Amino acid sequence: MSFPSQFTPASGPNDPPIPQLTPQQYAFAIQQYHYQQQLQMAPPPQPPQLPFPASVIDPALDSPQVPTTDQRLELLEGEIEQLKSQKRGTSSPDAGLPKRRRKNPKPSPHILKKATGLSTKQMEVRTSLMKKVKSELKNLTGRANNDDSASDSDDSDAPNISPTLPFAFAANIDDPVNVKVIDRAVHLVWTEQHDPRAETFSLPHRDIKFTREDLAKFAKTIFRGWKRTWKAETDPALAKKKAETESKSRQEMRRKEGRTARACDGSAMSCDASGKKRMGMKPYVAGVVPVALSLPP
């Protein structure tokens, strides 16, 4: 995996010319462009405050105009300002609901931020949303171009194109560039998935609620993970440390494998096929006795 070594936000997110695209890639780019244009222009000024919009994508926008890069940038910046003012003005993303309903507040259903204590359905929706946020981030940052795995189910409707909004990993998460990318991804997923009646809705359960903050939380977690990878690749000291850690990990694993092989010699229970994933693979934990070694006779 590789990241762009330089980030030039001043040049605008869409400015870089599309380099040597094949006709297929170019077609994808055009498709993606229209797709994002629709999503970008469809929501009313405050989409989260509309409980159930009739449609996520305005059919009237099917023939998208082609704005300039500057216009797109302005739209994005306006979007961010809108989100910021929205956040300042409301403590909750669903503040658009009639206030009378808040007289007897129920326990908040927006509990997807933390994975603990969630029901099975909530966990499924949470996982699905994380995948979608990640997918959008990949497409927005161009990371998808370097990642052929693309196993996410919704990748098909967001084809990979050249980078448009790369993360500024050298900066913090609150850097305007990063905030812009995260907000954009959150907005895209929210627009597609917040309305169970929308055609774009594809979550496993319609009755599970979530907020834009949940999505932002997911995006930030993903950013941190990617930033860690980026640092490990760009910082020689970290790269060296990582290599040493991995080397130790492999040594430890081989030692454990040797012990396990001896211990489970003739014992089918302790070295069954599930060992393929090797739950005992704990790179950083030395001295942890594998469960297989303590099994009863």
Add this chain to the structure above:
DNA sequence: GAGCCGGATCTTATGTCTAG
């Protein structure tokens, strides 16, 4: 003190390699 951030660590899914 609550909330956020970043780093470190743990866990898991998935990709790649290789011996049979």
Add this chain to the structure above:
DNA sequence: CTAGACATAAGATCCGGCTC
């Protein structure tokens, strides 16, 4: 070709520091 071994990426979680 296939099963198993191994490598890697990345999500989840914990923890300490910082800010308000």
